[in-house]
Every structure is written in structure tokens, then in C-alpha cells.
Amino acid sequence: MSILRIEGLKKAFNEKTVIENLELEVGSHEIYGFIGSNGAGKTTTMKMVLGLLAADEGDIYVCDEKVRFGDTLTNRHVGYLPDVPEFYTYMNAVEYLKLCADITGVEKSAQKERIDELLELVGLKGEKTKIKNYSRGMKQRLGIAQALIHRPKLLICDEPTSALDPKGRMEILKILKEITKETTVIFSTHILTDVERICDRVGILYDGAIVKAFDLNQESFGEKGIAVELDAGAYETLKPLLDIRRMVGTTYIIADHSMKEIYDTLHAHKIYPSKIVKEQKSLEDVYLEVTS
Amino acid sequence: MIQMSALFRKEVVESWRNFRLMAILIVFIIIGVLSPFTALILPDILGMVMKDSGIMAEIPDSAALDSYTQFFTNMNQMGLVIFVIVFGSILTHEFSRNTLVNLVTKGLKRTNVIVVKSVFLIFVWTMGYVVSALVTYIYTLYYWDEAVDHLILSFTMTWMYGLFIISLVMFASTLFTNSFIAVLLSVVAIVIMMMMASIHPDVAEYLPQYLIGNNVGLLAGEVEPRDVLWPSVITGGVTLVLFLLAVLRFRKAPMN
Numbered sequence: 019m020s021i022l023r024i025e026g027l028k029k030a031f032n033e034k035t036v037i038e039n040l041e042l043e044v045g046s047h048e049i050y051g052f053i054g055s056n057g058a059g060k061t062t063t064m065k066m067v068l069g070l071l072a073a074d075e076g077d078i079y080v081c082d083e084k085v086r087f088g089d090t091l092t093n094r095h096v097g098y099l100p101d102v103p104e105f106y107t108y109m110n111a112v113e114y115l116k117l118c119a120d121i122t123g124v125e126k127s128a129q130k131e132r133i134d135e136l137l138e139l140v141g142l143k144g145e146k147t148k149i150k151n152y153s154r155g156m157k158q159r160l161g162i163a164q165a166l167i168h169r170p171k172l173l174i175c176d177e178p179t180s181a182l183d184p185k186g187r188m189e190i191l192k193i194l195k196e197i198t199k200e201t202t203v204i205f206s207t208h209i210l211t212d213v214e215r216i217c218d219r220v221g222i223l224y225d226g227a228i229v230k231a232f233d234l235n236q237e238s239f240g241e242k243g244i245a246v247e248l249d250a251g252a253y254e255t256l257k258p259l260l261d262i263r264r265m266v267g268t269t270y271i272i273a274d275h276s277m278k279e280i281y282d283t284l285h286a287h288k289i290y291p292s293k294i295v296k297e298q299k300s301l302e303d304v305y306l307e308v309t310s
Numbered sequence: 311m312i313q314m315s316a317l318f319r320k321e322v323v324e325s326w327r328n329f330r331l332m333a334i335l336i337v338f339i340i341i342g343v344l345s346p347f348t349a350l351i352l353p354d355i356l357g358m359v360m361k362d363s364g365i366m367a368e369i370p371d372s373a374a375l376d377s378y379t380q381f382f383t384n385m386n387q388m389g390l391v392i393f394v395i396v397f398g399s400i401l402t403h404e405f406s407r408n409t410l411v412n413l414v415t416k417g418l419k420r421t422n423v424i425v426v427k428s429v430f431l432i433f434v435w436t437m438g439y440v441v442s443a444l445v446t447y448i449y450t451l452y453y454w455d456e457a458v459d460h461l462i463l464s465f466t467m468t469w470m471y472g473l474f475i476i477s478l479v480m481f482a483s484t485l486f487t488n489s490f491i492a493v494l495l496s497v498v499a500i501v502i503m504m505m506m507a508s509i510h511p512d513v514a515e516y517l518p519q520y521l522i523g524n525n526v527g528l529l530a531g532e533v534e535p536r537d538v539l540w541p542s543v544i545t546g547g548v549t550l551v552l553f554l555l556a557v558l559r560f561r562k563a564p565m566n
Contacts, residue, residue, distance in 0.1 A: 068415045070565040088561045089420050098415040104408045106320065108327040120316030122416045164412055 019082065021046050021095075021172045021202040022067065027076035029062055036062050038226030040076070044219075046171070047198050051213035051234075052206040054223035055309065060206040061101075063223070064174050068098055081171055094122070097165030097201070101177040103157055107150035111142050111160050114149060115167055122168035136163040140193060155186035162193055166201070173197065175205045179212050191216050210301045220301065222308050230308050232301075239299035243273035244280055247293035259283050271297060313422050321400075321430040330396050331434065337392050338438035342445025345381035350453055352376070374456040378464070379526045381446045385468055386522040389442065390475060393435060398493045400427050401483035411565055424480060424557045431476045439469055463535055464528045467521040467542070474518045474545050477552035484559040518545040
């Protein structure tokens with residue numbers, strides 16, 4: 019069963035089309051990375067899934083129920099972590115989660131256990147200070163706890179790591195990876211290393227549609243070329259002979275040649291590399307190819 | 311119902327911890343205490359001022375009616391304005407800080423948001439107003455011990471007008487996410503009503519403004535209780551319609 023299905027979604031703001039015929043399907047217990055540049059329409063798409071914005075055209079289904087703009091019943095299946103989650107800062111974490119539990123209809127008798135469990139998960143157990151004194155990372159972790167309070171089938175995270183330091187990012191990614199036992203995660207970001215680290219599948223949003231999608235568990239992005247580390251002077255010699263695409267310091271990325279051709283050329287000109295290795299394309303390489 | 315009671319508790323805790331509840335109670339108690347006290351000392355103050363200016367005139371002693379006149383002047387002009395300043399942003403500050411997004415995306419019904427916030431404002435207004443009116447009533451009895459006709463109806467007129475203002479602020483808050491603009495729109499609506507009244511005085515007898523312009527007239531016998539019927543019915547009707555419009559508008563308001 020698909021947890022989220024988007025069919026022919028369109029959205030424009032003041033005649034500027036942001037989303038154009040977006041199609042997407044996400045299955046259960048996977049982490050789907052939704053990547054795109056700033057302003058690509060990631061947040062707009064997520065807000066339409068949450069019923070916070072009206073779609074101009076197309077349909078969205080969460081757990082096979084249609085999302086309706088405004089009071090959408092599908093939100094009982096969904097948890098949402100905004101990029102900058104805002105709380106009632108005069109409360110502490112337990113008070114806030116208690117409010118969320120009441121709103122989502124978690125049984126009174128089960129609330130304490132669930133709140134303890136979540137605070138343990140996000141590392142805020144025993145934290146009694148008011149939320150106004152929390153760091154950005156603590157707020158983000160509390161954001162995950164509030165989003166999971168009602169055991170949603172789908173957790174939507176809008177750039178959850180973009181404002182955090184490396185340690186905070188690692189903590190959030192670790193939590194997101196852990197919770198896929200219970201829930202499906204959709205995770206929008208423009209930090210591609212985060213996506214590579216935890217996502218099962220990824221879709222690149224560009225010009226209002228998903229222009230490329232990958233299964234990160236199965237597919238590689240293909241070969242980028244062969245990286246050869248040489249003395250600085252070798253470049254001028256090799257330039258007319260080989261298709262040199264990129265240089266990083268004294269490392270040259272050579273594409274469209276076999277390893278044998280490169281070896282033969284180097285040998286013929288008595289050039290001896292200190293390192294030679296086949297380079298795989300990274301998600302960043304593919305992203306730049308697709309969006310440039 | 312669970313959602314509503316949780317949200318109501320949140321409003322109480324919020325306004326208590328942010329000192330707004332305390333502030334409005336203090337202001338209303340001050341109005342309650344000051345109104346009879348001002349009425350009591352006003353003849354003495356006037357007498358001193360006139361004596362200093364060399365004017366010789368007999369100033370009549372103050373009466374219970376003067377105390378209530380002070381109360382309605384203070385409450386209608388100052389109390390209501392302070393109430394709107396303190397609580398007018400109850401919805402818009404949630405928009406500006408995006409605090410409702412977490413709850414709405416958990417299935418909190420938007421209708422419940424408007425209903426609970428409106429009920430909370432009505433609760434605070436009623437509580438503050440009743441305390442203030444009781445304080446004035448008790449002090450007035452203590453100082454003058456005079457019976458005044460139609461006192462409860464007169465108090466009710468300002469209370470009803472307060473409900474109308476709350477509904478206006480709630481509706482304006484669903485149209486504009488900026489609290490300043492929301493309050494401004496409410497003020498503009500009131501000014502338009504006053505202009506209508508001045509252009510066509512017959513209309514004034516049916517407008518909500520009539521309720522706060524004739525409390526003292528009712529106590530003094532210049533206005534009959536039956537004169538208050540239509541403006542009360544119209545104010546009640548408009549208040550209900552504004553609450554309904556606020557709910558309908560908020561159910562389809564985009565949230566960022």
C-alpha cells in the first residue's frame with residue numbers, strides 16, 4: 019500500500035507556476051528524500067499534502083484517503099516537522115507533548131508512557147526547562163517528538179537539518195533512521211549528503227516536477243570518470259590527448275576513456291601517476307546535471 | 311470536546327504565564343474602584359479648582375448615578391480599548407509565530423480554534439467585567455446607598471457590546487494575519503458605524519454603539535428599556551454572524 023500518492027499536482031502563486039504536474043508515490047517504512055533548490059516547491063508540496071495550502075489541480079492521497087484543503091482528516095495519519103518548528107515557549111517539553119497528545123486523541127492512560135518514550139528517543143528526557151531556553155537543536159528534536167506523538171504513518175520533515183550544526187544534524191538523521199520501523203518519512207532538503215546518508219529513495223524536484231528519481235539502495239549513479247593524480251606539469255601534455263573534464267588540485271577527472279587507454283597514454287609519455295581510481299558519480303553530480 | 315478542553319486549558323495557561331490575565335484583571339479592578347471614588351471626590355476637586363479660579367458656584371453633592379456614569383465612561387472608553395490591546399492578537403500572534411501549524415497538522419479542527427479562542431475571550435471579558443461592575447456596585451452602595459433603576463440591564467448593554475467587539479476582532483483576525491491590521495480593521499468598522507449614525511441619526515438607534523451610548527440614559531430615565539431592545543437584538547445577531555464568518559473564513563485560510 020502506498021502511504022502517499024500525488025497525482026497531477028499543480029500550484030501557481032500569482033501566475034508563477036511552482037508545481038507543474040507532480041507525480042509521486044511513497045510506500046511504507048521508507049525514507050524518501052525530496053530534494054531541490056531553494057524555491058523549487060518542496061515546502062509548497064508538503065503544505066498541500068498537509069492541507070495547509072490549496073492545490074490548483076491534481077489529487078493527493080494519504081493512506082488512500084484524499085487530502086482536502088483546510089480541515090483534512092488525513093492529518094490524523096501524518097506528523098509534520100517544519101524547518102523551524104515553533105512552540106508555546108512558556109511550556110516545557112512534557113507540557114507541550116501533553117497538549118499535542120490531547121489534540122491528537124492519545125488515550126489519557128497511555129500519554130505518560132508515550133511522552134517518556136519520545137523524550138527518551140530524542141534525548142530530552144528529564145529536561146524541565148521552558149522551551150524558550152532551548153537551543154535550535156533541542157527545538158528540532160522536540161519537533162520530532164511532537165510530530166510522532168500519535169504514531170503517524172507518515173512523517174513529513176521540511177528541511178529538518180538545514181539550520182543545525184554538524185552534531186545536531188547527525189542526531190536528527192539518526193533519529194529519522196530509527197523511526198522508520200514505525201513510520202514512513204518524507205524528508206525535504208538541499209543538503210545532499212544527508213539524503214545519501216539515510217534515504218531509501220530520492221526524487222529531484224526541478225521546474226515543478228520530479229525530473230529524476232532513484233532507489234539509493236539498488237542503483238548507483240554511474241561512473242563519473244577516472245581520477246588520476248599527477249604532477250602539476252602533466253596537464254599540458256595530456257590535455258590534447260585525453261578528455262579531461264575536471265581538476266581538483268593535482269587530481270584530474272578523465273571521462274570517456276577506458277582504463278587501458280589512459281594507462282597506455284600515460285605510459286607512452288612516461289607520466290607516472292601517484293593514484294589512479296575509477297570515480298562514481300555522487301548524488302550531487304547527478305543533481306547538478308539535472309538542474310543545470 | 312477533548313481538543314477543545316485541551317486548547318482552552320492552553321489559553322488559560324498562556325494568558326496566566328504571559329501576565330495578560332493578571333493585567334486585565336488589575337485594570338478592571340482599578341476601573342471598578344476608581345469610578346465611585348472619582349465620583350465621590352469630583353465635587354471637592356471641582357470646588358477647589360473653581361475657588362482657585364475665583365468662580366463662585368454651588369456644586370451639587372455626587373450621587374450613585376455619578377458613580378455609574380464614571381464607570382460606564384471608563385469601561386466603554388478605556389476598559390474595552392485595553393481589553394482589545396491585550397487580547398486582540400490572540401489569533402494573529404499564532405499566525406505570525408506559526409505555532410498553530412503543529413497542532414492543525416495533527417488534526418486539530420480549525421473550527422475548534424475559533425470556538426475556543428472566542429469562548430476564552432468571552433470568559434475573560436465576562437469575568438473581568440463582572441468583577442469590575444461588582445466592585446463599583448459595592449462601593450457605590452457603600453458611599454451612597456441609593457437604589458438605581460435598570461442597573462442590571464445597563465451593565466448588560468456594555469457587556470453585550472464587548473461581545474460584539476470580540477466577534478469583530480476574531481473575524482478581522484481571520485482576514486489579516488497582522489494583529490495591528492486586524493485591530494485597525496475593527497476600529498475602522500466602528501468608525502464607519504459612527505459615521506452612519508451621524509449621517510442618519512435614525513440608524514443610530516439600531517446600531518451596537520447605541521448600547522454604550524445610553525447606559526447612563528437608561529439609569530437616568532431618559533431612555534426606556536424597550537428602546538434598548540432592537541439595538542440589543544441587532545448587536546446579538548451581528549455578533550453571531552461575525553463569529554460564524556470567522557469560523558467559515560478560518561476553515562479555508564491558507565497557513566504558512
